[in-house]
Amino acid sequence: MHPSNDTDQQALIAFKNTINNPLQYLNSWNASNHFCTWYGVTCSHRHQRVIGLNLTNQKLTGFVSPYVGNLSFLRFLYLDKNSFTGKIPSEIGRLHRLEHFSVSNNSLEGEIPAAISNCSNLVSFRVSYNNLVGMLPSSFGSLSKLELFSISKNKITGEIPASFGNLSSLTQLYGGANDLTGRIPDALGLLKRLKLLAFGENSVGVNQFTGSIPVSLSNGSNIRYVHLGYNQLSGKVPSFEKLNKLGVLVLSGNPLGKGESNDLSFISTLLNATNLESLALHDNNFGGELPESFKNLSNTLTRLYVTSNQITGRIPTEIGNFVNMQDFRVNDNKFTGTIPADIGKLKKLKFLDLSQNRFSSKIPKSIGNLSLLVYLYLSENNLSSGITSTLGNCQNILELNLSHNILSGPIAREIFSISSLRTVDISQNQLNGSLPVEIGNLKNLGYFNVSDNNFFGEIPSTLGSCESLEFLAMKGNSFRGTIPSTFSSLRGLRILDLSHNNFDGLIPIYFEEFNFLSLNLSFNDFDGKLPEEGIFKNASVFSVVGNAKLCGGILDLKLPKCIAEHSKKSRLSFRLKILISVAAVLLGVISTTLVFLVLCCLRRSKRVPISSDSPHNSLWNVSYQTLLQATNGFSAANLLGVGSYGSVYKGTIGQEGTSVAVKVLNLSKSGALKSFVAECEALRNIRHRNLVKVLTACSGVDLQGNDFKALVYEFMANGSLEDWLHTKDSSTGEEIQSLNLLQRLNIAIEIACAVAYLHLHLETPIIHCDLKPSNVLLDDELVAHVGDFGLARFLSTDAQSFTIHQTSSSLVRGTIGYTAPEYGMRSELSTYGDMYSFGILLLEMFTGKRPTNDMFKDSFNLHNYVQDSLPNRVEEIADPVLFHNRQVEIITSTRSHENHGFMGNHKIEKCLISVFRVGVGCSVTSPRERMNISDVVNELHSIRDALSVVDPHLLELNFAPGKLPQDHKMEAQTLADNQNFGMKE
Incomplete structure (x- = not known):
C-alpha cells in the first residue's frame, strides 16, 4: 500500500477507536477489507485517497478523534445526528481541501476552533443543535467560498464579527437560539448573494440583539427570508423596497415602533415583493393605522400576524384581495369599525383571529363562505345583534369563541350541525332563549361555555351525549330544573x-364517582341530602354555598343535619291505607307472575343479556337465528377479523338496521369458554366512554344442535388501531391510512383513561391483561375504545396489593411483545403488567414499529430502542408519517443538505420526547418502578395541552380535523410562538 494511503487507513482506525458503534456498521472497518470499501468512506478513483466520510445518524457515541485531521484529501465530513461529545478538534484546520463540514445534532462542547478558518475551500459549515460556547472566530471572515453557515441552538456568545461582511459567497446564515448580543453588523448588508438571514426565534428567544435593523439589509436584492424575531431590536423599520424577492419577513417580539401613526410606513416598501407569503409583525409596539398601501401587498400573502400591537383604524374593505390568505391574526390591537363583508372572499382562510379589539355591529353573514375555517376568534369586541346562522356552513371549525361581546337573541341552531366543534365559548354576552336539543350532535365537544348570558329553561338531556366534555360552564343564567x-x-x-342559576332538586349522587371534577353548584335552589363520598369528601374541589335547603355533607361545610321525614303512612287516612295495601298485594301477584314468565323464557332461549342500561334496547334477546341473519350466515364477506378464541363479524340488526360487531366463540379451542365467561363478567357492570360497549350476549345452540356463544358489541366504523398503524399497500408498501401526531396523542390519552377507569374507579379493579393495538377500536370520530376482555381478571379487594395470585401454570398472560417480563417468570398478575403493555403500546404508536419487529433480538427491545435515542435522535425513531407536511421549501433556489423546515418541527420533537419518556417510564423492567396510570393520564394531558396552546398553527399542519386537544385557553394561542416562521437547519 502506498504510504499516503496507509496514512488514511491509520487515521480511520484511530477515528474508530474513539467511538462506540452500537449498530455495528463500522465492523467492516478491518484489515480484511480495503479501507475504500469501508462503510461511510468515499475514495477518489485515481489515487484511492479518502475524500469523504459520511456517518450521519448511526447512533455513534464517543468523541471526534483529532486523527481525522490526517485525512488530507478529505472534502466532506458528515457526522450529523449522533451523540458525539467533547470538542471539535482543531486539527480539522489541516484539511485544506475540506468543502463540507457538518456535525449538527450532537452533544459537542467547547468553542468553535479558529483553526477551521484555514479550510479555505469550505462551502458549508454546520454545527447547530450542540452545546458549543464561546465567541464566533473573526477569522471565519476569510472563508470566501463559504455559502452556508449554521450555528443555531448552541450557547455561543458575543457579537457577530464585522469580518462576516467579507463572506462574499454566503447565501444562508443561521444563528437563532444562542446567547448572541450587540448590534447586527451593517457589514451583513454587503453580502450580495445572501438569501436567508435567521437570527430570531418563534417565542421568547435567547439572542438579545439590540439597536436598529441595519439599513444596509435593504440592499440585499437576493434576500428571500428574514427572521429577526424575539430580540431587542428597536427604532424604525427600514425600507425593503429593493427586496423584491422577499418571501418571509419575521420581525415579531421586538420593541419596534413607538406607538405612533407612521410606524407601519415601511409596509409600502414591500409592494415590490411580489412573492411575499408571510409577514409577522406581532408583539411589537407598532401604532397608527394600516397604511393605504396595505391593500396593494402581493396576493400571494398567506399569513399575516400583527397581534399585540397598538394598531388603530379599520381593516380595509379590500381585504378580499388576499385570495390566498390562510392565517389572518390581528387580535389584541385597537381596531374599530365593522368586520368587512369582503372577508368572506378569503376562501382559503383557516385561522381568523379578530379578538381583543373594538369591532362593532354584526358578525357578517359572509363568514359563512369560509368553508375551510378551522379557528374563529371574535371575542372581546363590541359585536352586537345575533349569531349569524351562516356559521353553520363552516363545517370544519374546531374552535369558536364569540365571548365578551354584546350579542343577543337565541343561539343559531345551525351551529350545532358543525360536528367538528371541539370548543364553543359564547360567554359574557346577552344571548337568551333555551339551549337547543341539537347540542347533542356535538359528540366531540370538549369545552362549552355559555356563562353570564340570559339563557333560561332546562338543560337539554341531549347534552349528556357530549361525552368528550371536559369543561362545562353555564353560570350566571336563569336555567332551572334538575341536573339531567x-x-x-x-x-x-x-x-x-352551574352556579348562579335556578336549579333545584337533589344533587346527583353519581358525581361522587367523578374523581377529577371541580364542581361549582353554588347559589341555586338545590335541596335534600348532599352526597358525602368521592369528591364530596374534599371541600376544596366543590362549592354548594347559597343553597339554603341542603343538609348533611362533611363537617367542614357546616350544613344542617338532615332530619328524617315522618312516615307518610301515619298521615294517610284509613281508606287510603286499605287501597295501598290492596294495590301492594296486586302488584306482588303481578310481579311474581312476570318473574315466572321471564324465567321460563330465559330457560328456553338460554340468552344472557349483559347490561340493562344499554341504549339499544331493540337489540335485546337476540337469538342464534337473529345473529345468523344479521351476518348473512356468518359469511366471509362480513368477517372483520379472527382472534385467539373466535371470529368477529359485522352484522345489521333491528328495523333501523343498526350496525353491530358479533364475536362468535370457537368453543373447540381450549380456553374459549373461560374467555367468554371472563368477558361477560368483566363487562357486566362497567361503562366508560373509552371502553367498547357490549350490547348483549347470546348463549344457545346452532342449527346442528351445537353449543353457540357470542357477544354483540357496538360497531366501530374505523376498525382497530392496528389497522391504522400497520396497514400498507401490498404493491407500493406505502401506508394506506395513517394517524397524525395529535390523533395518536388523543388516542393514547383515551386508552390511558380507560385503563385508569379499570384500575382506579371500580369497586373491584380489573386488569385487562391484553392491551395491544388490535384490541383498541376506533369509532367514526377516531375515538379509542378498549375492547377484548377475554383475559381480564378482577383484582384482590386489598387495594394495596393490586395483584392476583396465579393458581394455574397454564394461565394466558397476554400477547408476546406486550406481556410484562415478570409474567414470564410466573409472577402474579398485577396492574403493573397492564402498565408495561400500555408503555409498549404507546411506543409502538409513535415509532410505528411493532415490539416483535425483526430488529428486536435478545435483550434489545422496543423499550431500549427508544430509550437509547432520547433525547437527541427522536426524529430518527419516530414514525416518519408524523413529520409529513411539516417542511416548507425555503424560497431559494439553493439546494444543500440543510433541512429547510419551520421551527414547528422542533415543537413536534419536544412533544415526541415527552411522549417517548412516558412510554419508557411505563415499560421499565422493574414493575414497581413503572409509572402509575394517574401520572400517565396527567402527563399526556399536559403534553397535549402544551402542544395545542403553544402552537395551534402546528395543529393545522400536522393534525387532521378529526381531533383537537381539550385545553381551551384560546387567547393564549396568539402568543408569538404560535407562528410557523422559524427555520430549523
Missing part, C-alpha cells in the same frame, strides 16, 4: 360550573 341524569355519562368532566 344523562350527565352521568360525562365522566371526562374536569370543570363543571
Whole structure:
C-alpha cells in the first residue's frame, strides 16, 4: 500500500477507536477489507485517497478523534445526528481541501476552533443543535467560498464579527437560539448573494440583539427570508423596497415602533415583493393605522400576524384581495369599525383571529363562505345583534369563541350541525332563549361555555351525549330544573360550573364517582341530602354555598343535619291505607307472575343479556337465528377479523338496521369458554366512554344442535388501531391510512383513561391483561375504545396489593411483545403488567414499529430502542408519517443538505420526547418502578395541552380535523410562538 494511503487507513482506525458503534456498521472497518470499501468512506478513483466520510445518524457515541485531521484529501465530513461529545478538534484546520463540514445534532462542547478558518475551500459549515460556547472566530471572515453557515441552538456568545461582511459567497446564515448580543453588523448588508438571514426565534428567544435593523439589509436584492424575531431590536423599520424577492419577513417580539401613526410606513416598501407569503409583525409596539398601501401587498400573502400591537383604524374593505390568505391574526390591537363583508372572499382562510379589539355591529353573514375555517376568534369586541346562522356552513371549525361581546337573541341552531366543534365559548354576552336539543350532535365537544348570558329553561338531556366534555360552564343564567341524569355519562368532566342559576332538586349522587371534577353548584335552589363520598369528601374541589335547603355533607361545610321525614303512612287516612295495601298485594301477584314468565323464557332461549342500561334496547334477546341473519350466515364477506378464541363479524340488526360487531366463540379451542365467561363478567357492570360497549350476549345452540356463544358489541366504523398503524399497500408498501401526531396523542390519552377507569374507579379493579393495538377500536370520530376482555381478571379487594395470585401454570398472560417480563417468570398478575403493555403500546404508536419487529433480538427491545435515542435522535425513531407536511421549501433556489423546515418541527420533537419518556417510564423492567396510570393520564394531558396552546398553527399542519386537544385557553394561542416562521437547519 502506498504510504499516503496507509496514512488514511491509520487515521480511520484511530477515528474508530474513539467511538462506540452500537449498530455495528463500522465492523467492516478491518484489515480484511480495503479501507475504500469501508462503510461511510468515499475514495477518489485515481489515487484511492479518502475524500469523504459520511456517518450521519448511526447512533455513534464517543468523541471526534483529532486523527481525522490526517485525512488530507478529505472534502466532506458528515457526522450529523449522533451523540458525539467533547470538542471539535482543531486539527480539522489541516484539511485544506475540506468543502463540507457538518456535525449538527450532537452533544459537542467547547468553542468553535479558529483553526477551521484555514479550510479555505469550505462551502458549508454546520454545527447547530450542540452545546458549543464561546465567541464566533473573526477569522471565519476569510472563508470566501463559504455559502452556508449554521450555528443555531448552541450557547455561543458575543457579537457577530464585522469580518462576516467579507463572506462574499454566503447565501444562508443561521444563528437563532444562542446567547448572541450587540448590534447586527451593517457589514451583513454587503453580502450580495445572501438569501436567508435567521437570527430570531418563534417565542421568547435567547439572542438579545439590540439597536436598529441595519439599513444596509435593504440592499440585499437576493434576500428571500428574514427572521429577526424575539430580540431587542428597536427604532424604525427600514425600507425593503429593493427586496423584491422577499418571501418571509419575521420581525415579531421586538420593541419596534413607538406607538405612533407612521410606524407601519415601511409596509409600502414591500409592494415590490411580489412573492411575499408571510409577514409577522406581532408583539411589537407598532401604532397608527394600516397604511393605504396595505391593500396593494402581493396576493400571494398567506399569513399575516400583527397581534399585540397598538394598531388603530379599520381593516380595509379590500381585504378580499388576499385570495390566498390562510392565517389572518390581528387580535389584541385597537381596531374599530365593522368586520368587512369582503372577508368572506378569503376562501382559503383557516385561522381568523379578530379578538381583543373594538369591532362593532354584526358578525357578517359572509363568514359563512369560509368553508375551510378551522379557528374563529371574535371575542372581546363590541359585536352586537345575533349569531349569524351562516356559521353553520363552516363545517370544519374546531374552535369558536364569540365571548365578551354584546350579542343577543337565541343561539343559531345551525351551529350545532358543525360536528367538528371541539370548543364553543359564547360567554359574557346577552344571548337568551333555551339551549337547543341539537347540542347533542356535538359528540366531540370538549369545552362549552355559555356563562353570564340570559339563557333560561332546562338543560337539554341531549347534552349528556357530549361525552368528550371536559369543561362545562353555564353560570350566571336563569336555567332551572334538575341536573339531567344523562350527565352521568360525562365522566371526562374536569370543570363543571352551574352556579348562579335556578336549579333545584337533589344533587346527583353519581358525581361522587367523578374523581377529577371541580364542581361549582353554588347559589341555586338545590335541596335534600348532599352526597358525602368521592369528591364530596374534599371541600376544596366543590362549592354548594347559597343553597339554603341542603343538609348533611362533611363537617367542614357546616350544613344542617338532615332530619328524617315522618312516615307518610301515619298521615294517610284509613281508606287510603286499605287501597295501598290492596294495590301492594296486586302488584306482588303481578310481579311474581312476570318473574315466572321471564324465567321460563330465559330457560328456553338460554340468552344472557349483559347490561340493562344499554341504549339499544331493540337489540335485546337476540337469538342464534337473529345473529345468523344479521351476518348473512356468518359469511366471509362480513368477517372483520379472527382472534385467539373466535371470529368477529359485522352484522345489521333491528328495523333501523343498526350496525353491530358479533364475536362468535370457537368453543373447540381450549380456553374459549373461560374467555367468554371472563368477558361477560368483566363487562357486566362497567361503562366508560373509552371502553367498547357490549350490547348483549347470546348463549344457545346452532342449527346442528351445537353449543353457540357470542357477544354483540357496538360497531366501530374505523376498525382497530392496528389497522391504522400497520396497514400498507401490498404493491407500493406505502401506508394506506395513517394517524397524525395529535390523533395518536388523543388516542393514547383515551386508552390511558380507560385503563385508569379499570384500575382506579371500580369497586373491584380489573386488569385487562391484553392491551395491544388490535384490541383498541376506533369509532367514526377516531375515538379509542378498549375492547377484548377475554383475559381480564378482577383484582384482590386489598387495594394495596393490586395483584392476583396465579393458581394455574397454564394461565394466558397476554400477547408476546406486550406481556410484562415478570409474567414470564410466573409472577402474579398485577396492574403493573397492564402498565408495561400500555408503555409498549404507546411506543409502538409513535415509532410505528411493532415490539416483535425483526430488529428486536435478545435483550434489545422496543423499550431500549427508544430509550437509547432520547433525547437527541427522536426524529430518527419516530414514525416518519408524523413529520409529513411539516417542511416548507425555503424560497431559494439553493439546494444543500440543510433541512429547510419551520421551527414547528422542533415543537413536534419536544412533544415526541415527552411522549417517548412516558412510554419508557411505563415499560421499565422493574414493575414497581413503572409509572402509575394517574401520572400517565396527567402527563399526556399536559403534553397535549402544551402542544395545542403553544402552537395551534402546528395543529393545522400536522393534525387532521378529526381531533383537537381539550385545553381551551384560546387567547393564549396568539402568543408569538404560535407562528410557523422559524427555520430549523
